[in-house]
Amino acid sequence: MSTPADLTSVLPMIQLHADAEAPRECCGVVVRLADGSLRYAPCRNLSHVEDQFTIDPEDAAQAEDDGEIVAYAHSHVYRSPQPTDADRAGIAKHGLPWVIVNHPVGSYTITEPAPFIAPLVGRVFVHGVHDCYGLVRDYYAQELGIALNDYPRRFGWWDSADGPDLYRENFGHEGFVEIHHGMLTSAALALLQPHDLVLMRIRARRDNHMAVHLGGGVILHHLVDQLSRRETLQEHYQRRATAILRHRSLIEQENT
Numbered sequence: 640m641s642t643p644a645d646l647t648s649v650l651p652m653i654q655l656h657a658d659a660e661a662p663r664e665c666c667g668v669v670v671r672l673a674d675g676s677l678r679y680a681p682c683r684n685l686s687h688v689e690d691q692f693t694i695d696p697e698d699a700a701q702a703e704d705d706g707e708i709v710a711y712a713h714s715h716v717y718r719s720p721q722p723t724d725a726d727r728a729g730i731a732k733h734g735l736p737w738v739i740v741n742h743p744v745g746s747y748t749i750t751e752p753a754p755f756i757a758p759l760v761g762r763v764f765v766h767g768v769h770d771c772y773g774l775v776r777d778y779y780a781q782e783l784g785i786a787l788n789d790y791p792r793r794f795g796w797w798d799s800a801d802g803p804d805l806y807r808e809n810f811g812h813e814g815f816v817e818i819h820h821g822m823l824t825s826a827a828l829a830l831l832q833p834h835d836l837v838l839m840r841i842r843a844r845r846d847n848h849m850a851v852h853l854g855g856g857v858i859l860h861h862l863v864d865q866l867s868r869r870e871t872l873q874e875h876y877q878r879r880a881t882a883i884l885r886h887r888s889l890i891e892q893e894n895t
């Protein structure tokens with residue numbers, strides 16, 4: 640792993656990239672070449688919003704052909720280079736240092752990887768990191784000690800003609816069983832238990848939202864461009880529900 644002192648050598652190139660991409664965030668990777676030197680490889684930002692980033696995986700793979708990826712980098716435009724909660728989650732996930740530079744001032748931070756899970760309530764929406772599935776993963780890890788796999792996903796996958804059908808294709812692999820199919824009738828509401836997942840379809844061609852039922856008709860969820868929150872499972876969500884899912888381990892506990 641590269642030290643912060645090593646990574647300062649590529650700061651000028653990251654800053655040039657940040658200035659060229661503003662007002663969008665820039666992003667890229669730092670690779671160690673065969674001769675031991677470091678090189679910054681700029682990557683395309685696939686995020687649908689200016690103040691977030693998603694590194695193009697093809698660009699990252701091409702950079703890795705030239706050497707070992709030893710750090711990730713991106714910019715914060717007109718705001719502090721201190722890592723956000725979503726940044727800290729990404730740093731923990733990738734296990735490598737992150738370099739964040741400010742545009743236009745040029746201040747920077749270099750943050751080493753450390754375990755981090757953001758508070759479940761009040762998260763800023765960042766697709767692929769702090770979104771509805773990210774919240775479900777962190778809830779299950781924190782509250783039940785159940786690790787759910789992460790899945791790469793691009794913004795808008797729920798309306799893409801060729802998929803994927805992210806939830807329907809994978810919830811069985813993650814140990815969930817469908818105990819109710821369709822919108823939530825009064826009979827279905829009576830089935831709900833704490834930790835169940837409510838699968839929904841909100842203005843999309845396929846299921847694109849998940850909420851955790853906390854008990855007593857209260858859900859925890861994270862909608863696009865909103866803060867994660869606890870909320871009553873009101874009729875608006877009941878009508879858009881497509882299934883109730885329960886983890887197999889919880890079903891086994893019921894039967895013992």
